[in-house]
Amino acid sequence: MSEAFSTDDEPKMYKCINKECKAELSLADLENVQGVKCPFCGGRVLIKLRAQDGKRVSCE
Amino acid sequence: MKVRFLSDSETSCTAVIEGISAPFANALRRVIMTEIPVYAGKDIIIYENSGPLFDEVIAHRIGLVPLTTPKDSSEDSKSVIISVDVAGPSMVTSADFVSEDPDVVPTSDGFPIVKLGKGQRLKCNIEGVVGYGKDHTRWQPGLASYKNYPSIVIDTVQCNLCGSCIKACPRALIQKDGDVLTVVDAGSCMFCRACEEACAQSNEKSLISVTPLKDVFIFMVESYGAMPAKDLLSTALMVIENKARALDQNLSGA
Numbered sequence: 001m002s003e004a005f006s007t008d009d010e011p012k013m014y015k016c017i018n019k020e021c022k023a024e025l026s027l028a029d030l031e032n033v034q035g036v037k038c039p040f041c042g043g044r045v046l047i048k049l050r051a052q053d054g055k056r057v058s059c060e
Numbered sequence: 061m062k063v064r065f066l067s068d069s070e071t072s073c074t075a076v077i078e079g080i081s082a083p084f085a086n087a088l089r090r091v092i093m094t095e096i097p098v099y100a101g102k103d104i105i106i107y108e109n110s111g112p113l114f115d116e117v118i119a120h121r122i123g124l125v126p127l128t129t130p131k132d133s134s135e136d137s138k139s140v141i142i143s144v145d146v147a148g149p150s151m152v153t154s155a156d157f158v159s160e161d162p163d164v165v166p167t168s169d170g171f172p173i174v175k176l177g178k179g180q181r182l183k184c185n186i187e188g189v190v191g192y193g194k195d196h197t198r199w200q201p202g203l204a205s206y207k208n209y210p211s212i213v214i215d216t217v218q219c220n221l222c223g224s225c226i227k228a229c230p231r232a233l234i235q236k237d238g239d240v241l242t243v244v245d246a247g248s249c250m251f252c253r254a255c256e257e258a259c260a261q262s263n264e265k266s267l268i269s270v271t272p273l274k275d276v277f278i279f280m281v282e283s284y285g286a287m288p289a290k291d292l293l294s295t296a297l298m299v300i301e302n303k304a305r306a307l308d309q310n311l312s313g314a
């Protein structure tokens with residue numbers, strides 16, 4: 001997996017679901033390619049990652 | 061005023077209370093269901109949920125799990141964090157809840173939350189806070205109900221022991237004891253008046269009268285497990301007492 005586009009200070013928001021890639025991507029990574037696709041493998045299916053600090057949900 | 065317990069267990073109790081009015085019995089019932097402070101999940105913080113249910117569905121299910129509550133808890137009691145971290149394949153139940161306070165735990169280990177498949181995981185923290193049933197049903201500590209105690213009077217002088225009332229009673233509360241009719245377990249009467257009607261058909265007039273006593277009540281309390289049923293009664297009385305005292309202080313200050 002190439003780290004050419006990735007910048008460490010950007011939070012990773014998406015993940016490529018390609019079994020051989022599984023790259024975690026930031027918004028900056030996606031801005032460097034045309035359309036919505038993984039800049040490393042070209043995979044077009046990305047899933048959104050959960051925030052590290054958790055998601056607060058009301059029990060109502 | 062007299063109180064006699066017919067049954068008393070951790071989860072339910074039934075008492076015959078003499079010398080109270082219907083409005084007071086109803087106030088007690090309403091306070092038990094809506095104004096006793098108990099712990100329940102308010103929010104959950106989800107760190108990972110790769111299972112089949114949405115975060116909101118899991119939060120709703122977790123919120124409805126009743127938690128044990130110390131008797132002296134109040135609105136000012138601190139919140140309790142309960143953590144859950146389960147990896148599939150398994151069923152996540154309330155047995156997987158790890159509480160930081162041993163006094164605030166699920167009332168049973170058997171509440172199912174979600175079934176996880178292979179490679180799925182649920183990791184979250186539950187924020188348990190004290191609340192009231194009037195705000196949401198997850199803070200309702202139990203159920204309470206009451207009914208008037210029945211007075212079943214049989215005119216034994218004119219009764220010809222035809223037995224029609226014995227056949228008519230759906231709960232078999234009237235029995236023949238020698239040459240008189242006796243009432244067993246009058247508290248189970250549901251005021252259907254089938255005995256009165258059967259007696260009136262067999263005779264010129266009904267020789268049985270079933271009437272509710274105005275100041276004697278059968279009070280039933282069922283606890284969901286937050287605290288023993290008997291404690292619900294005593295806590296509810298304390299809530300009423302505090303309200304009356306607060307009103308009295310405001311009146312004297314006005």
